[in-house]
Amino acid sequence: MAMLKDITLGQYYPADSVIHRLDPRVKVVVTLGFIVSLFVISTIPGYLLAALFLWLWIRLSRVPLRFMLRGMKSVFFLLFMTVVFNLFLTPGETLISWGKLVITKEGVRIASLMAIRLVFLILGSSVMTFTTTPTRLTDALESLMRPLTRLHVPVHEIAMMMSIALRFIPILMEETDKIMKAQMARGADFESGNIIKRAKNLIPLLVPLFISAFRRANDLAMAMEARCYHGSEGRTRMKPLVYARRDRAAYLLLLLYLVLSVVIGRDLLHLSSLFFPGGGV
Amino acid sequence: MLLRFDHVNCIYDPDASEPVHALTDVSLSVGGGEFVGLIGHTGSGKSTLVQHMNGLLRPTSGTVFADDTDIWSDRYDRKALRARVGLVFQYPEHQLFETDVLADVCFGPRNLGRSREDAERDAKEALSMVGIEEALFSQSPFDLSGGQKRRVAIAGVLAMHPEILILDEPTAGLDPRRREEILSLISELHETQHISIVLVSHSMEDVARYADRILVMDNGKVLYDDPPAAVFARHRELAAIGLRAPEAALLLSELSEAGLSGFDTYAVSAEDTAKEILQAMHSPQGVAADREGAV
Structure with a gap:
């Protein structure tokens, strides 16, 4: 369905670029750094700097801007x-x-x-999701959150749940599309009527969708057990995350950007207003 | 009714880094009481093609005509079209949702605006056509066996009284006995209800037995559109695109290559093949004359 196809936000866009090849941890940290910088910056030169950084980030990713902007439609x-x-x-x-x-x-x-800020934030973080497969992304999160295991946070389990959830989004979307079409072939109408009627019309879609989600969850649990999955203990990776030179270069670039954004991005005269909202401005 | 495709192209996701040409310049017509087999390996565009037949997908370019009316012209009633062109999806039992069998089959006719009584009458009729006993009508569709579920789902489409019935891999995932049941059910519908059938499959054997005409698809294109015998005669070309002609057709062509002449190498069913071989072995000239008479 056209409406499902429009959701490009959070999708992976296959291409061969420097950003695609970066270590996913770097991409997560760069994205977080960029988001923080957006809220630190408050001057025009600062925004120009952020725009420059974003432009570089998008250009290097080789994801067409048109494709990214299509994803913006949903947050418009x-x-x-x-x-x-x-x-x-x-x-x-x-x-x-x-x-x-x-x-x-x-x-x-x-x-x-x-x-x-919002536009930059969404574009900046969508570069990360466009260039990183969900599996790599959760690997990165698991690795970055590893220190939390000391506080008995089940980091591996959270990451596993996240990656399963992400993995199932496209499957469920495809399934929704299929069931929708199957019911439309039986004369179902998902597009007209008032809101109550429309909600009622969704039953023939939601019931089969839930049933299939449970069936898939059951099958997956069985398949994982059949392959002796037992959580994080003693589990090794097929592709361990290792930093390469370009990853260090990316970190350095980020650091440079962050320092610059504080130096030219902050209106130092008004810095006090951040801490004493009553005065200044 | 007659469905006609005129230079239909379908491109999925034209903005993606690798746009998918699901259909390339497809021109054909189906309907008019025929039994058409549509074969091609996975990803050849079969499912995309059938979804264009009842207006679920819109061609990127080209036109689909239903009885000479463009189905994508303004104000064309595509809902009515979907009743006339019934499409049974792959694993149709996954679309069941109602609390009992009868109500689920009523869903289609009710959507067409038929009254409760009419819808129930249509549903009961359709259920008896597919061989579901009355005792099961009030049961939950989820308690039925796999084969029964599939038949209920097919009844859900039949209850709308389609003139063309399209079935996308109706035997997928069924054991040989249930397979046989579904296929003979389809052939019965074709013969007794005079419904045009489009049977989508990757099994040549299934299609060969019933179809009057076979469409072979590969990579979004319709490669052949011929009677079964003519299609199977090209078994080498079929093998090249990952399809296997029925064993019978292969056997005959191998025998003919080995020097046993005098039979029609295009025979399709096992019975016909056996007959051909016996005749060829006993009186080669007689068979040759027969074939000339038949063609």
């Missing part, structure tokens, strides 16, 4: 609401007003700031 509503709320509900110096609706100077500033 969220973005739109954020902008509207910030635009109208921020108190401050009046810029334009129609009756009770007031756009303030601060509103414009914060709304555009939020919009830029």
Whole structure:
């Protein structure tokens, strides 16, 4: 179905690029670093720097920008609401007003700031998911969270659950598509009617979908047991994660970017406002 | 009714790094009381093709006509089309959802706007056609055996009174006996209800026995569109695309290569093959004359 195909966010995009080959841990750390930087930066040169970093990050990944923007469609509503709320509900110096609706100077500033941050955040993190297979991603998370095992956090089990859940998304989507088509072949209608009718019309889709999800879960559990899966203890990896030179280079680049973003990205005069919201601005 | 494909192309995901050409320039027609076999190995585009037949997929380019009306023209009622062109998906038992068998089979006719009584009448009729006894009508479809579930699912499509019935691998995952049951059920529907059949399969044997015409697909293209005998005569080309002609056809062609002449190498069923061989061994000239008479 067209509507299911539009969800490109979080999908893997197969290609051969430097970013695809990077160690998944590096990609997770770079993504986190980039997100943090977006909330540290507050000046225009800072955003230009972030844009430059993002541009490089996307270009090197060789994922077509058009493909990435298609994934943005699904978050457009969220973005739109954020902008509207910030635009109208921020108190401050009046810029334009129609009756009770007031756009303030601060509103414009914060709304555009939020919009830029959100767009950058989504694009930046989607590069990670576009270039990393879910398995590699969970491997990375497991490896990065390893220290938590000392606190008796079941890191391996969490990672395994995550990778299974991720692995099943495309399968369930395909299954949804198939069942939807099968029911449409029997005259089912998923597109018209009011919201209650539509919800009711979903029953012929959801019941078979749940049954098949349980069937698959059961089969998978059996298959894992048949291959003697018993959790993390003594488990080795087929492809252990090892840092290569390009990974160290990437870390270095990230560090450089973070330092720069604090230096030019922070309006040092207003730094105090971060800690004492009453004053400044 | 007659379905006609005119230069139909289908490309999945044109924006992806590797767009998939699922169908390439397909022109054909099906329906009109025929029994058509559609074969091709996994991924050859069979399922994509049949989903274009009832308007579940829209061609990227080209046109699908139902009785000379473009099914993607504005205001064409595709829901009504789906009732006339019944499509039974692979593993159709996975789409069962209702609390009892009868209600599940009623789903199709009810969606077409038929009244409860009419829908139940249609459902009962369809269930008796597929050989489900009345005692099972009030049972949960999930308590039935695999073969029964599949027959109930087929009844779910039959209850809409399709003029063309398309079955995508209807025997997949069934044991030989259930296979036989489903295939003879389909052939019975064709003969007694005069429903046009499109049987999708990768088993030549299944298709060979019943089809009047065989479509062979490979890599999104329709390679052959001929009567079974003519298709099986090309067993070498078929082998090249990963399909195996029925044993009978292979045996005859090997015998003819070994020097035993005088029979029709295109025979399809086991019985016909045995007859051909016996006749060829006893009076080669007689068979040769027969064949000329028949062709």
